[in-house]
Amino acid sequence: xxxxxxxxxxxxxxxxxxxxxxxxxxxxxxxxxxxxxxxxxxxxxxxxxxxxxxxxxxxxxxxxxxxxxxxxxxxxxxxxxxxxxxxxxxxxxxxxxxxxxxxxxxxxxxxxxxxxxxxxxxxxxxxxxxxxxxxxxxxxxxxxxxxxxxxxxxxxxxxxxxxxxxxxxxxxxxxxxxxxxxxxxxxxxxxxxxxxxxxxxxxxxxxxxxxxxxxxxxxxxxxxxxxxxxxxxxxxxxxxxxxxxxxxx
Amino acid sequence: xxxxxxxxxxxxxxxxxxxxxxxxxxxxxxxxxxxxxxxxxxxxxxxxxxxxxxxxxxxxxxxxxxxxxxxxxxxxxxxxxxxxxxxxxxxxxxxxxxxxxxxxxxxxxxxxxxxxxxxxxxxxxxxxxxxxxxxxxxxxxxxxxxxxxxxxxxxxxxxxxxxxxxxxxxxxxxxxxxxxxxxxxxxxxxxxxxxxxxxxxxxxxxxxxxxxxxxxxxxxxxxxxxxxxxxxxxxxxxxxxxxxxxxxxxxxxxxxxxxxxxxxxxxxxxxxxxxxxxxxxxxxxxxxxxxxxxxxxxxxxxxxxxxxxxxxxxxxxxxxxxxxxxxxxxxxxxxxxxxxxxxxxxxxxxxxxxxxxxxxxxxxxxxxxxxxxxxxxxxxxxxxxxxxxxxxxxxxxxxxxxxxxxxxxxxxxxxxxxxxxxxxxxxxxxxxxxxxxxxxxxxxxxxxxxxxxxxxxxxxxxxxxxxxxxxxxxxxxxxxxxxxxxxxxxx
Ligand SMILES: Nc1ncnc2c1ncn2[C@@H]1O[C@H](COP(=O)(O)OP(=O)(O)OP(=O)(O)O)[C@@H](O)[C@H]1O
Ligand SMILES: [Mg+2]
Numbered sequence: 001x002x003x004x005x006x007x008x009x010x011x012x013x014x015x016x017x018x019x020x021x022x023x024x025x026x027x028x029x030x031x032x033x034x035x036x037x038x039x040x041x042x043x044x045x046x047x048x049x050x051x052x053x054x055x056x057x058x059x060x061x062x063x064x065x066x067x068x069x070x071x072x073x074x075x076x077x078x079x080x081x082x083x084x085x086x087x088x089x090x091x092x093x094x095x096x097x098x099x100x101x102x103x104x105x106x107x108x109x110x111x112x113x114x115x116x117x118x119x120x121x122x123x124x125x126x127x128x129x130x131x132x133x134x135x136x137x138x139x140x141x142x143x144x145x146x147x148x149x150x151x152x153x154x155x156x157x158x159x160x161x162x163x164x165x166x167x168x169x170x171x172x173x174x175x176x177x178x179x180x181x182x183x184x185x186x187x188x189x190x191x192x193x194x195x196x197x198x199x200x201x202x203x204x205x206x207x208x209x210x211x212x213x214x215x216x217x218x219x220x221x222x223x224x225x226x227x228x229x230x231x232x233x234x235x236x237x238x239x240x241x242x243x244x245x246x247x248x249x
Numbered sequence: 250x251x252x253x254x255x256x257x258x259x260x261x262x263x264x265x266x267x268x269x270x271x272x273x274x275x276x277x278x279x280x281x282x283x284x285x286x287x288x289x290x291x292x293x294x295x296x297x298x299x300x301x302x303x304x305x306x307x308x309x310x311x312x313x314x315x316x317x318x319x320x321x322x323x324x325x326x327x328x329x330x331x332x333x334x335x336x337x338x339x340x341x342x343x344x345x346x347x348x349x350x351x352x353x354x355x356x357x358x359x360x361x362x363x364x365x366x367x368x369x370x371x372x373x374x375x376x377x378x379x380x381x382x383x384x385x386x387x388x389x390x391x392x393x394x395x396x397x398x399x400x401x402x403x404x405x406x407x408x409x410x411x412x413x414x415x416x417x418x419x420x421x422x423x424x425x426x427x428x429x430x431x432x433x434x435x436x437x438x439x440x441x442x443x444x445x446x447x448x449x450x451x452x453x454x455x456x457x458x459x460x461x462x463x464x465x466x467x468x469x470x471x472x473x474x475x476x477x478x479x480x481x482x483x484x485x486x487x488x489x490x491x492x493x494x495x496x497x498x499x500x501x502x503x504x505x506x507x508x509x510x511x512x513x514x515x516x517x518x519x520x521x522x523x524x525x526x527x528x529x530x531x532x533x534x535x536x537x538x539x540x541x542x543x544x545x546x547x548x549x550x551x552x553x554x555x556x557x558x559x560x561x562x563x564x565x566x567x568x569x570x571x572x573x574x575x576x577x578x579x580x581x582x583x584x585x586x587x588x589x590x591x592x593x594x595x596x597x598x599x600x601x602x603x604x605x606x607x608x609x610x611x612x613x614x615x616x617x618x619x620x621x622x623x624x625x626x627x628x629x630x631x632x633x634x635x636x637x638x639x640x641x642x643x644x645x646x647x648x649x650x651x652x653x654x655x656x657x658x659x660x661x662x663x664x665x666x667x668x669x670x671x672x673x674x675x676x677x678x679x680x681x682x683x684x685x686x687x688x689x690x691x692x693x694x695x696x697x698x699x700x701x702x703x704x705x706x707x708x709x710x711x712x713x714x715x716x717x718x719x720x721x722x723x724x725x726x727x728x729x730x731x732x733x734x735x736x737x738x739x740x
Binding site (some may be wrong): 052054055081085086092095097103109113145162166 | 689691692693694696698
């Protein structure tokens with residue numbers, strides 16, 4: 001049996017002293033795509049920030065294992081360099097820092113960690129150009145400050161572009177579809193699908209079936225009241241779309 | 250669709266981490282002392298010291314008189330205390346006012362290898378790298394200008410770039426015409442002191458219509474213990490000329506405080522432009538606030554002619570106490586003054602800095618961009634004056650002051666003064682104070698950047714507008730310097 005990529009065991013978490021997650025169990029094996037749905041405020045983003053190690057989110061009970069190892073004590077950057085990536089629901093602007101400078105530093109930080117040679121500016125640009133095309137991101141965004149003044153859709157494209165550049169082992173996509181027009185949704189989904197392989201695992205958080213029409217999940221989970229209340233296959237999402245969360249509980 | 254705002258921007262445990270990292274201190278990278286025989290005058294200041302300095306430098310009578318007049322004025326003046334800094338009293342009798350390497354130097358080849366090594370350690374190789382970088386370096390080592398490079402090339406264009414002592418000898422008429430015209434001897438306490446005892450500094454003259462083809466650069470470094478450094482810089486850009494001048498400073502680690510009281514005067518004639526960039530990295534003192542340089546500097550430029558242009562760019566990361574206001578007097582019609590500043594204070598550093606833009610002529614414009622970064626227990630003050638004279642019709646000023654705080658114990662203060670005597674003036678002022686954002690930090694770290702790299706990147710982004718005003722290789726250096734200075738702040 002292979003070791004799961006990600007394993008949440010009875011995870012309880014609070015933010016600012018308020019308990020949000022109350023016993024989440026989840027296993028993501030290499031190669032699997034899991035969709036997580038659930039009402040606003042259910043704790044979906046909390047879950048993704050907990051996995052990536054945001055300092056505001058406290059694990060109060062249970063365990064988070066990544067490739068079989070407990071990562072509770074790892075810093076966010078260590079987790080990132082170990083291959084955990086999150087596409088932010090609300091990407092952050094960093095004024096004055098160009099996207100290319102930022103991302104090249106990020107890519108090289110991970111390469112150093114893996115003992116690979118760093119990419120120089122030319123190599124980086126070459127790879128970046130190809131990947132930007134794949135996710136339909138306009139070329140000039142590379143030279144603008146990180147997310148500064150980007151439209152909502154451009155920000156989301158930039159998240160997936162960064163994922164393509166960083167090639168993570170585990171990707172958590174938090175509402176990557178929100179703010180995207182139909183064409184962008186398709187392009188981005190194709191970009192994500194192109195990254196699906198036997199080793200990589202993904203957790204896709206969304207409110208809408210339309211994303212899951214493109215990125216077809218292996219499993220779907222409903223998170224409500226701080227717990228996973230229902231799990232199923234790709235069909236579960238369609239049920240939600242038809243009858244809402246109320247109908248499920 | 251989700252409507253929840255992102256909820257992680259409150260101060261929280263991440264801030265504690267930043268504070269914790271701020272506690273770690275990095276050694277001052279340039280803190281070595283050159284072991285070299287020096288001519289040092291015993292501490293103390295009276296007329297005989299001034300006569301000694303003047304005689305040592307073979308100065309003409311008029312200059313000695315000028316110095317003595319300044320000294321007489323200084324004795325009647327009071328040390329200022331209005332600035333937002335506190336420091337131990339300076340004992341002016343405990344300072345030595347002259348230190349020079351013993352050997353007389355004729356050319357760069359004669360420069361003491363040890364001095365060259367010092368410059369090497371500072372990362373300023375005088376020979377090759379200067380040549381490669383296209384930088385002419387006039388290096389001031391303590392009080393005597395040690396080496397001047399590129400002189401011949403500049404000479405062909407009629408450009409004069411030499412130490413001020415040499416200028417006094419070789420071009421006395423020019424020096425006499427301009428010295429003290431921008432910063433009068435009685436301007437302020439430290440300017441008067443400087444006028445009395447200045448030992449060296451740089452002199453630049455760009456003739457009519459000449460665009461200086463390379464950046465002119467001076468590195469200052471205080472070496473001998475207990476010597477104050479009082480350099481004097483005078484730059485004159487004649488009609489339609491252009492010059493970009495770079496000044497970098499470092500000083501070795503010492504327990505005692507050292508005084509640095511420089512005066513810089515710039516004169517821009519009709520259609521001339523002077524760009525003056527400073528990267529200041531004097532020893533800031535240790536983590537507990539012991540030692541470090543007192544940097545009390547008077548810098549002023551006068552836009553004498555119509556459409557003349559003076560631009561100050563400064564990156565100030567060093568010194569225990571900084572007190573300086575590079576200023577522009579905009580006399581000529583449609584003349585332009587600019588001030589771009591990044592100041593960083595960490596540990597116990599204090600800085601009270603800013604600018605004065607004095608609009609006298611019609612259609613004069615000025616721009617002020619000040620970026621202050623405080624970390625540790627650093628205290629920082631922006632103090633600026635924009636004054637619009639009665640004849641300055643249609644003058645314009647844009648001021649932008651942004652402060653970034655790293656940690657809880659530091660502070661940022663802003664004092665913008667405005668004095669408008671002409672109703673047609675248009676003044677804009679923007680100010681902001683922000684903490685380094687948790688969200689930005691987390692975002693960068695989620696991409697795999699270490700906390701230290703993330704902070705340095707965010708801070709550099711914050712300074713971008715100023716760095717882009719620096720000549721290319723200095724921008725790179727400034728960025729590195731900020732990183733080094735932040736290492737003391739961030740791990
Ligand atoms: N930093 C924080 N401070 C205070 N409350 C927080 C914080 N982060 C999350 N919460 C609260 O935790 C709950 C879960 O929030 P979370 O963002 O995880 O929900 P979500 O499932 O992602 O919702 P949405 O679908 O709207 O994105 C909410 O009630 C939210 O207000
Ligand atoms: Mg959410």
